[in-house]
Amino acid sequence: MIYTVTLNPSIDYVVKLNNLSTGDINRSSEEYVYPGGKGINVSLILKELGYKSNALGFISGFTGQYIESILNERGLNSDFIKLENGFTRINVKIKSNEETEINGQGPHISSEKLDKLYEKIESLNEDDILVLAGSIPSTLDEKLYENIMARIENKGIKVVVDATKNLLLNVLKYKPFLIKPNNIELEEMFNVKLETTEDIVLYANKLKEMGAKNVLVSMGKDGGLLVTEDNKVLKSSVAKGEVKNSVGAGDSMVGGFIAGYLKNKSYEEALKLGAASGSATAFSYDLATSDFINELLEQINIEYIN
Numbered sequence: 333m334i335y336t337v338t339l340n341p342s343i344d345y346v347v348k349l350n351n352l353s354t355g356d357i358n359r360s361s362e363e364y365v366y367p368g369g370k371g372i373n374v375s376l377i378l379k380e381l382g383y384k385s386n387a388l389g390f391i392s393g394f395t396g397q398y399i400e401s402i403l404n405e406r407g408l409n410s411d412f413i414k415l416e417n418g419f420t421r422i423n424v425k426i427k428s429n430e431e432t433e434i435n436g437q438g439p440h441i442s443s444e445k446l447d448k449l450y451e452k453i454e455s456l457n458e459d460d461i462l463v464l465a466g467s468i469p470s471t472l473d474e475k476l477y478e479n480i481m482a483r484i485e486n487k488g489i490k491v492v493v494d495a496t497k498n499l500l501l502n503v504l505k506y507k508p509f510l511i512k513p514n515n516i517e518l519e520e521m522f523n524v525k526l527e528t529t530e531d532i533v534l535y536a537n538k539l540k541e542m543g544a545k546n547v548l549v550s551m552g553k554d555g556g557l558l559v560t561e562d563n564k565v566l567k568s569s570v571a572k573g574e575v576k577n578s579v580g581a582g583d584s585m586v587g588g589f590i591a592g593y594l595k596n597k598s599y600e601e602a603l604k605l606g607a608a609s610g611s612a613t614a615f616s617y618d619l620a621t622s623d624f625i626n627e628l629l630e631q632i633n634i635e636y637i638n
């Protein structure tokens with residue numbers, strides 16, 4: 333079974349405006365609400381691609397109830413722990429001349445509630461895949477993902493981590509199966525400016541040296557770059573289309589990658605389905621549908637760089 337963990341889910345409130353003017357009253361031309369949070373998005377894409385998963389994490393308040401009910405309606409398995417404090421955040425995604433996001437910090441998670449999550453995760457076994465994705469509430473320790481991985485070390489569980497900075501760097505010693513920084517996050521981690529493909533490969537390899545088995549660097553409209561455990565470097569192109577809402581493109585890439593990998597354990601197939609899923613979500617208001625992903629698949633080229 334695939335388990336996704338979203339410590340800090342969200343309702344994504346997507347608002348379309350002709351022009352955003354700060355300090356003024358702005359009127360939207362379109363608005364949508366979606367259940368969000370990186371792990372939940374990965375679960376939703378996996379479902380589209382025919383793979384069952386169980387969405388774990390924490391929800392609270394009326395917003396948390398909304399997320400749970402929508403996921404139920406969509407037939408997604410979830411087993412969220414309910415918090416008695418605060419409310420699950422509402423993240424605002426403004427689509428205007430450019431994309432602007434305001435992400436909430438999310439409710440505090442007590443150590444008792446965290447123990448409940450640890451208990452669930454400790455019951456996983458070597459046939460399982462665990463996806464740890466997204467930020468953690470600001471009141472929690474940056475070692476949280478590391479603590480989770482320490483508890484399941486040596487169980488042979490394939491762990492996928494999509495997180496930023498120290499949250500990601502701290503887990504590398506536990507040898508995650510896959511990590512997916514984007515190119516900007518990679519720059520921030522090493523405090524460098526990455527101009528060329530060679531630069532990106534160099535720093536992706538540093539993350540491998542630090543422990544990651546496979547490193548997938550997403551680069552928005554410039555595609556993706558995968559450095560595999562057997563030292564192959566693959567580059568994916570993107571599909572052509574009109575960007576509607578690129579929020580969740582990275583999660584879709586992770587979901588598509590896992591689904592593609594599970595078919596034949598081929599990294600090329602994994603990257604191709606991941607890239608098609610990312611583009612399909614960027615060209616949709618909500619996350620991509622399987623029909624759209626399959627339609628874009630033939631436009632994705634995979635190039636071996638070595």
Ligand SMILES: Nc1ncnc2c1ncn2[C@@H]1O[C@H](COP(=O)(O)OP(=O)(O)OP(=O)(O)O)[C@@H](O)[C@H]1O
Nearest residue numbers: 514550551552553555570579580581582583610611
């Ligand atoms: N403008 C675009 N056109 C075509 N494909 C895109 C575009 N933006 C993203 N993609 C596809 O989706 C993948 C992931 O996108 P991106 O690098 O933006 O992820 P991310 O920064 O993790 O996004 P998020 O955090 O919003 O989920 C890209 O590697 C690419 O394959």
Ligand SMILES: O=P(O)(O)OC[C@@]1(O)O[C@H](CO)[C@@H](O)[C@@H]1O
Nearest residue numbers: 342368369370423435466467580
């Ligand atoms: O604040 P985090 O956890 O880093 O990111 C949260 C978030 O931006 O990530 C998803 C897109 O990747 C959205 O559904 C959600 O709003």
